[in-house]
Amino acid sequence: MKQAEIVVVGAGPAGLSAAAAAAQAGAQVLVIDENAEPGGQLFKQIHKFFGASEHRAGQRGVDIGHELLEEVEGLGVDVVLDASVWGIYDGSTVAVASQEYSWRVKADRIVLATGATENGLSFRGWTLPGVMGAGCAQTMMNVHRVLPGQRVVMVGSGNVGLIVAYQLLQAGAEVVAVVDALPRVGGYPVHAAKIARAGVPIYTSYSVKEADGDECVEKVTIWRVDDRWQGVPGSEIELDADTVTLAVGLSPMAELAWVAGCRFLHIPELGGHVPVHSAYMETTVPGIYVAGDVSGVEEASCAMEEGRLAGLWAASAAGRLSVAAAVAAAAPHEASLARLRSGPFGAAARGGKLAMDGRRDEAWGQTLTRGGA
Amino acid sequence: MSILEDGYFTLEEVLALPGCPSPEAMRGRRVAVVECGHELPCNPCETACKAGALTVGTPITNVPKIDAACCDGCGICMVDCPGLAIFILDLTRDDGRAELWLPHEFLPLPEMGEAVLLCDRAGSVVGEGQVTKVRQAKRFDRTAVVQVLVPEELAMTARAIALRR
Amino acid sequence: MNERRIEIHPILGLRPERRHVTIHFGDRPLPAYEGEPIAAALLAAGVRVFRKTSKRGEPRQLFCGIGRCTDCVMIVDDLPGVRTCVTPVRDGMRVEEQDGRGRWERERGGGEP
Numbered sequence: 151m152k153q154a155e156i157v158v159v160g161a162g163p164a165g166l167s168a169a170a171a172a173a174q175a176g177a178q179v180l181v182i183d184e185n186a187e188p189g190g191q192l193f194k195q196i197h198k199f200f201g202a203s204e205h206r207a208g209q210r211g212v213d214i215g216h217e218l219l220e221e222v223e224g225l226g227v228d229v230v231l232d233a234s235v236w237g238i239y240d241g242s243t244v245a246v247a248s249q250e251y252s253w254r255v256k257a258d259r260i261v262l263a264t265g266a267t268e269n270g271l272s273f274r275g276w277t278l279p280g281v282m283g284a285g286c287a288q289t290m291m292n293v294h295r296v297l298p299g300q301r302v303v304m305v306g307s308g309n310v311g312l313i314v315a316y317q318l319l320q321a322g323a324e325v326v327a328v329v330d331a332l333p334r335v336g337g338y339p340v341h342a343a344k345i346a347r348a349g350v351p352i353y354t355s356y357s358v359k360e361a362d363g364d365e366c367v368e369k370v371t372i373w374r375v376d377d378r379w380q381g382v383p384g385s386e387i388e389l390d391a392d393t394v395t396l397a398v399g400l401s402p403m404a405e406l407a408w409v410a411g412c413r414f415l416h417i418p419e420l421g422g423h424v425p426v427h428s429a430y431m432e433t434t435v436p437g438i439y440v441a442g443d444v445s446g447v448e449e450a451s452c453a454m455e456e457g458r459l460a461g462l463w464a465a466s467a468a469g470r471l472s473v474a475a476a477v478a479a480a481a482p483h484e485a486s487l488a489r490l491r492s493g494p495f496g497a498a499a500r501g502g503k504l505a506m507d508g509r510r511d512e513a514w515g516q517t518l519t520r521g522g523a
Numbered sequence: 524m525s526i527l528e529d530g531y532f533t534l535e536e537v538l539a540l541p542g543c544p545s546p547e548a549m550r551g552r553r554v555a556v557v558e559c560g561h562e563l564p565c566n567p568c569e570t571a572c573k574a575g576a577l578t579v580g581t582p583i584t585n586v587p588k589i590d591a592a593c594c595d596g597c598g599i600c601m602v603d604c605p606g607l608a609i610f611i612l613d614l615t616r617d618d619g620r621a622e623l624w625l626p627h628e629f630l631p632l633p634e635m636g637e638a639v640l641l642c643d644r645a646g647s648v649v650g651e652g653q654v655t656k657v658r659q660a661k662r663f664d665r666t667a668v669v670q671v672l673v674p675e676e677l678a679m680t681a682r683a684i685a686l687r688r
Numbered sequence: 689m690n691e692r693r694i695e696i697h698p699i700l701g702l703r704p705e706r707r708h709v710t711i712h713f714g715d716r717p718l719p720a721y722e723g724e725p726i727a728a729a730l731l732a733a734g735v736r737v738f739r740k741t742s743k744r745g746e747p748r749q750l751f752c753g754i755g756r757c758t759d760c761v762m763i764v765d766d767l768p769g770v771r772t773c774v775t776p777v778r779d780g781m782r783v784e785e786q787d788g789r790g791r792w793e794r795e796r797g798g799g800e801p
Binding site for chain 1: 527529530531532558560561571583607629642682
Binding site for chain 3: 295366403
């Protein structure tokens with residue numbers, strides 16, 4: 151069996167940052183990712199990031215991605231692509247399927263940085279061709295350079311919905327409307343302002359009633375929702391659209407943590423079921439760490455900071471870094487995370503992580519329903 | 524109605540922002556108008572401003588505040604703002620027109636001298652302007668700066684351009 | 689190539705030049721670029737239906753675009769259930785709309801078991 155000091159699952163912003171931090175501390179790191187290219191979702195983030203200079207604010211995500219890749223390559227990290235991790239045994243054996251064969255690797259420490267998956271939204275016609283995740287549309291246009299549709303209705307006005315709506319305009323599509331069942335725009339108002347002045351109407355307190363079409367979306371009907379989330383008959387607006395993009399949240403992709411026997415809590419603010427983890431990013435299974443969206447859905451900037459922390463602490467636990475040195479090295483990343491989570495827009499993540507800490511005992515009291523020990 | 528329901532500020536809301544210079548300050552010199560009013564964890568505008576005219580401070584979620592007397596209207600904050608929420612305004616002309624600098628990330632770019640439609644914060648066409656310059660620089664990181672002459676009365680209303688072609 | 693291909697982009701610039709290849713969607717030859725996923729080539733060609741569901745025969749296309757949801761599976765070179773959003777095109781590749789779970793080549797009476 152292969153051996154690795156630290157195995158990182160996922161080569162997105164969190165995983166690459168974890169790999170960089172651990173390798174910098176002197177650890178031998180193996181990153182495994184199921185995609186053909188590293189970078190996770192970072193390369194489709196073509197907007198300038200928020201934050202401060204320590205978060206590379208003002209730089210575009212795609213460029214941050216290239217820098218991160220260079221850093222990881224420079225540190226001699228081994229990155230294996232096109233390989234899916236499908237199991238973790240005894241907290242240390244990682245089972246992998248490559249295209250042609252299956253293999254295992256014994257890891258001293260494991261960092262799970264598997265990201266998140268887009269949520270669906272059920273309405274009549276939601277399975278029709280032309281209804282897709284906003285991230286899917288973003289991948290198609292910003293990575294593969296193909297427009298997912300010509301006339302798009304964006305569902306959800308969180309940052310993903312607003313940013314992807316703007317990027318659809320940049321790619322040459324028409325955004326017919328942004329709708330959100332909530333009475334207020336969910337994302338940063340400055341993102342909303344960019345699409346509003348480009349002529350995109352934003353319908354708050356509206357939801358999709360149905361998408362119609364023979365074999366694909368040809369028409370979308372939206373309607374107002376009341377304060378009990380029920381559609382209001384008579385308030386329908388018909389939109390001529392060929393595409394509906396859903397930006398209605400993400401859920402942590404935590405299957406590997408489940409099979410490894412990690413304890414979970416359901417924290418809505420973090421996107422659903424999250425593996426309980428400490429400030430050291432370690433889960434309830436010793437030696438298994440989490441970072442990025444799998445530990446609670448946030449922005450890529452947060453994922454990168456969490457990755458640094460997980461990498462540092464995993465390397466420290468593997469004996470590469472004294473606790474004192476790790477504490478010192480972690481401090482700026484912790485401060486940076488706190489800054490990213492400050493203010494009203496960081497309240498969900500802040501509150502979610504706090505709630506997780508407060509409810510740790512509850513997680514230990516649960517019977518494990520899936521997986522290990 | 525406000526930006527939180529419709530996605531855009533009303534003029535009254537903008538005028539009340541700490542990043543909006545006073546009408547007197549606007550008359551005196553070319554200045555930045557910072558249309559950012561929510562506590563976002565973000566401060567590149569402060570970092571960008573070498574003149575010290577923009578302050579976010581601590582915490583990082585403070586709404587940016589402008590000291591218009593220090594602002595020289597250079598526009599670097601505008602291209603560094605990830606929210607494209609800063610505009611440069613020159614009301615010092617005396618021909619009834621104002622020059623507006625807009626951050627612009629769409630193609631095709633307008634041409635110098637081109638007559639373009641002016642859109643307000645809601646995207647409605649409110650008039651016509653004339654492009655005086657389109658600037659692109661490595662420093663701007665692919666955000667173009669479109670300089671456009673607009674009727675003076677639209678200086679605080681027009682916030683985007685649309686091409687006629 | 690066509691209006692769905694984003695040839696020039698305000699942030700990403702010109703589309704990187706890649707070798708042209710041809711894939712076959714049913715009996716229709718479609719132009720594609722080396723390295724792009726099958727789904728991108730089909731989207732660019734305006735193909736809306738990738739498969740039909742097994743029970744109700746409903747049309748499906750793309751949903752997640754990153755290999756998670758399996759909404760976009762098709763029969764590729766006689767192999768059903770291929771995730772077209774993460775499988776790169778190859779010159780001469782044969783892509784077919786998948787009916788239900790599709791059929792393996794051996795069930796159709798040919799090829800290796």
